Amino acid sequence: MKQTHLAGRTKGLRPSQVRQAERLGHRRHPQGAGADLLALERLAELVIDLAQPLHLLVDTRGLCRLLWVGPLTESGQLLSHLPANSRRRSDDQGGWRLISCLKGQADASLSLDARESVVALDLNPDSWLRYPCQPKAGGLWRAGAWRPDPSAPLGWSAVGSDQLQPLCNEDLPAVDHVASSPAATPSAAAGQGEERVLLLTLSSSDPKRNERDLAELEGLVRSAGANPVMVCHQKQSGANPQTLWGTGKLQEAALEVRRHNASLVITDRELSPVQARNLERWLDCPVMDRSELILDIFAQRAASAAGRIQVELAQLRYRLPRLLGRGRSLSRQGGGIGTRGPGETQLEKDRRAISRRIEALRRATKQLEEHRARLRDRRESLPRLALVGYTNAGKSSLLNALCVKGERKKVLAENKLFATLDPTTRRLTLPQPAAAARELLITDTVGFIRDLPDALVEAFRATLEEALDADVLLLVVDLADPDWQAQLTAVHRLLTDLGCNKPRLVVANQIDRCQVEAIDAITDQESEVIFISATDGTGLQGLKQRLERQFWEVETDTSTVAMPKPDGPAPPWSN
Secondary structure (H helix, E strand, C coil): CCCCEEEECCCCCCHHHHHHHHHHHCCCCCCCCCCCHHHHHHHHHHHHHHCCCEEEEECCCCCEEEEEECCCCCHHHHHHCCCHHHHCCCHHHCCEEEEEEECCCCCCCCCCCHHHHHHHHHHCEEEEEEEECCCCCCCCCECEEEEECCCCCCCEEEECCCEHHHHHHCCCCCCCHHHHCCCCCHHHHHCCCCEEEEEEEEECCCHHHHHHHHHHHHHHHHHCCEEEEEEEEEECCCCCCCCCCCHHHHHHHHHHHHHCCCCEEEECCCCCHHHHHHHHHHHCCCEECHHHHHHHHHHHHCCCHHHHHHHHHHHHHHHHHHCCCCCCCCCCCCCCCCCCCCCCCHHHHHHHHHHHHHHHHHHHHHHHHHHHHHHHHHCCCCCEEEEEEECCCCHHHHHHHHHCCCCCCCCCCCCCCCCCCCCEEEEEEEEECCEEEEEEEEEECCCECCCCCHHHHHHCHHHHHHHHCCCEEEEEEECCCCCHHHHHHHHHHHHHHCCCCCCEEEEEECCCCCCHHHHHHHHHHCCCCEECECCCCECHHHHHHHHHHHHHCCCCCHHHCCCCCCCCCCCCCCC
16 A cells, blocks of 8 residues: 655656655654654755755654655645545644755755745644755754744744754654644634634725724624634735735735634735735635625625525626636637637636626626616606615614514614615605605615625616615715714715715714714714614604605704704704
């Protein structure tokens, strides 16, 4: 039975070199700890012959399971070559021993490289022994031994002697893999329940703006069902066009991924396909940008068939240019001049399949637009009002407070981002003292957010038309949010970009939880703001009277809709 797997830069090796490497891989090392000195000397001779570093991965029984040719660059490649049965290690068995023979002179530096340190952490060894391929004068071999240490700058701390022979006979102190190992592989961390995420951000010169943007990104991550465990900041100055972040910051982030057992890295900037691939190579971990995170949240929230169609269309439009890989040829299979060649690549097949699916979804979205247009035509006799605003501003709570009497008909209203995805229309009845009751339709729409992905706006145009075709827009603002001013500006800008010129009424929600300064600020910014609290019903009667005046031009006492300062004789949200 073959014991050792030879992998890495093996292309071009002579048969004699392959046989020599396999013989070295079959040499047995001491059980538990240490290494066979004679085998390491033979390994050094092979390094000189190949002019490539060699790495041995030895299990607790002293058997070499992997002989890697070349530098340690990507952990996924090494882990894929490990035998499946050797990965099952119990706590009493311990872990791997990593032995690296480096090319270079006897006095070459044995200091750890940042990239190799990260890859070695993914292998999760108990110890790491490194030595040069040539001895010093007198036949003495220099060496260095390290063990995983979460508090060390590169995740490793030096232990033991600086000579190879004592280290081969020394039982290096190991660490408990379960309790204190800094590096669990990303795939293993993902299977431990809640997904752990590292946030990679670019900071501007405004500290308050950075803090609020980070809080919003953390809210998005939690809405997606993950747990942000670490944040890596870098000042936004002269960004690297290939990765946006500098190499030093990426090395730090790669180490933090291993220290915190993170399975995913999320950036606060939208990444181009090339930037995403470069970041994944640097971090050796899956990378997702903010736009893809929002699409993932929408995919979780999509409950209706129409919502799933729009989400799938947005995801495919986003992922089409981000398909990994590059084929040798883009020639189509067939006959005739200009079609002969190596055939169709898998990448081209995938792209064409996605393109066909996008066209089918576009046709379905067009049918959805026509269906909703017919529904709006049936409602022409009633005035229409659309609730718009930033996500989690309280639109669904306001709809329930105004229109819904029973618990069964209430729409979902949760304290999370993008809790509502599909538009919901309810009828609001306004009783009259000596006449028939007046009615209007109120539609709850999907929430907005800054830098909304273009693919999402295009796919959800059928949903957004519910707001664009309304007679009046009720713009809901969460006044208890410290960033309400930026949110209000973002919603106004998005509506303008969508070509919406309908009248807008600003409604300041959660006045029972906001600061007095916020009430003063929004009163100065919006002259006809309406103050309410959707959760306890404060100000709803004044809002209904304002809507009556808006749609039916009812002559009402101006004292019922005037908005005095909070320190005035009467509160502005009184019923």
